[in-house]
Amino acid sequence: MFDRFLPYSRQLIDKEDIEKVSSVLKDDFLTQGPRISLFEKKFANYVGAKFAVACATGTAALHLACQALKLKPGDQLLTSPITFVASANCAQFIGADTYFADIDLKNYCISPKSLEKILKKRKIDVVVVVHMSGHPANLTEIYKLKKRYNFKIIEDSCHALGGIYKKKKIGSCFYSEISTFSFHPVKPITTGEGGMITTNDKKIYENLLKFRTHGIHNIKKNFLNKKLAFDKSGKVNQWYYEMTDLGFNYRITDIQSALGINQLKKINQFIKLRRKIAKIYNKGFAKNKLITIPQESTDVKHAYHLYTILIDFKKLGKSRNEVMQKLKDNNIGTQVLYIPVHLQPYYSKKYGFKHGDYPYAEKYYGKCLSIPIFPGLKKKEIYQVINKVNQIISIK
Ligand SMILES: Cc1ncc(COP(=O)(O)O)c(C=O)c1O
Numbered sequence: 468m469f470d471r472f473l474p475y476s477r478q479l480i481d482k483e484d485i486e487k488v489s490s491v492l493k494d495d496f497l498t499q500g501p502r503i504s505l506f507e508k509k510f511a512n513y514v515g516a517k518f519a520v521a522c523a524t525g526t527a528a529l530h531l532a533c534q535a536l537k538l539k540p541g542d543q544l545l546t547s548p549i550t551f552v553a554s555a556n557c558a559q560f561i562g563a564d565t566y567f568a569d570i571d572l573k574n575y576c577i578s579p580k581s582l583e584k585i586l587k588k589r590k591i592d593v594v595v596v597v598h599m600s601g602h603p604a605n606l607t608e609i610y611k612l613k614k615r616y617n618f619k620i621i622e623d624s625c626h627a628l629g630g631i632y633k634k635k636k637i638g639s640c641f642y643s644e645i646s647t648f649s650f651h652p653v654k655p656i657t658t659g660e661g662g663m664i665t666t667n668d669k670k671i672y673e674n675l676l677k678f679r680t681h682g683i684h685n686i687k688k689n690f691l692n693k694k695l696a697f698d699k700s701g702k703v704n705q706w707y708y709e710m711t712d713l714g715f716n717y718r719i720t721d722i723q724s725a726l727g728i729n730q731l732k733k734i735n736q737f738i739k740l741r742r743k744i745a746k747i748y749n750k751g752f753a754k755n756k757l758i759t760i761p762q763e764s765t766d767v768k769h770a771y772h773l774y775t776i777l778i779d780f781k782k783l784g785k786s787r788n789e790v791m792q793k794l795k796d797n798n799i800g801t802q803v804l805y806i807p808v809h810l811q812p813y814y815s816k817k818y819g820f821k822h823g824d825y826p827y828a829e830k831y832y833g834k835c836l837s838i839p840i841f842p843g844l845k846k847k848e849i850y851q852v853i854n855k856v857n858q859i860i861s862i863k
Pocket of ligand 1 (some may be wrong): 524525526527550553554596623625626648649650660661662706745
């Protein structure tokens, strides 16, 4: 029995993180200060993108991404049913429609084959590609479809900071217009709540900045209301700003950014630790015939935000609820990530989605269980998890 409860994921905060956050509290700027742009610069540099915009949450990042791409009411956004609801909801915030393509059971990400089937029948404006669990989706195949069917790509990279696809870091936007991240405490790095958006397109970047702050900008050359903007000598009025679109307050604070900067320094170490745990788990479950372990394609680096096993509950003769409870009784937290989004009442009522619409997603959902993986997990705990899981998931 563990002397602490192990959640499926959690943050790792050290003394330096605490010092960096505390020092902001003594400074002039708690928000709208220099740490935000420093965090953005360091982040863009790490993932290899030209621009980064920090914001309030991963959900805000997705909403801003749709706004910056000028998604309109009635436009069509498609994503994977196996994701957090936010990847689908971002279209709804705007009045656009949400559709889904099935997943590939090799990596639990969107299946290019299923996507193409839909593209042949339906006009899709934006595809939100989710790098599920931290395993990069098949970006080259999806990119080929983008060229053929003319849609934009938002990578929902909330699980995949530190992941690599064909030598390019996730977030580099090599195959997409935009990539979005979350810094919720379960994610690869944390700022409490927080998000980041990366892009290589200057226009998109300017739009993101504008929508993050109420639709306001202060780019002199873009001012429309010349009379208000400039004095008689043609100098710009110091107080002047212009609201050209309906935006939001989706800002991150300097307090959060200070934590983000310090967490980002440790991302490679965090991913190394996550990958090490995954390797030990893979070995530990290899002989268990009731468990399917996650796969990693040869051309990617899995960031292992989640370690999700598929369990044959039928053969086991126990329900997932029973298994979760037994593990919980042993201080092992697990989670089901995710309930297929098309089966959420909001979506099934609005669009008529039903059981059987996305068979692979539903098959995955029937079997998945995410077990603890996070950088602070001790070696002894990893082996204890393996022993308990193998003990509970076995036919006596
Ligand atoms: C795939 C995915 N997209 C988006 C989000 C939303 O991020 P946040 O919780 O920071 O709003 C999450 C977080 O749970 C997520 O896992």
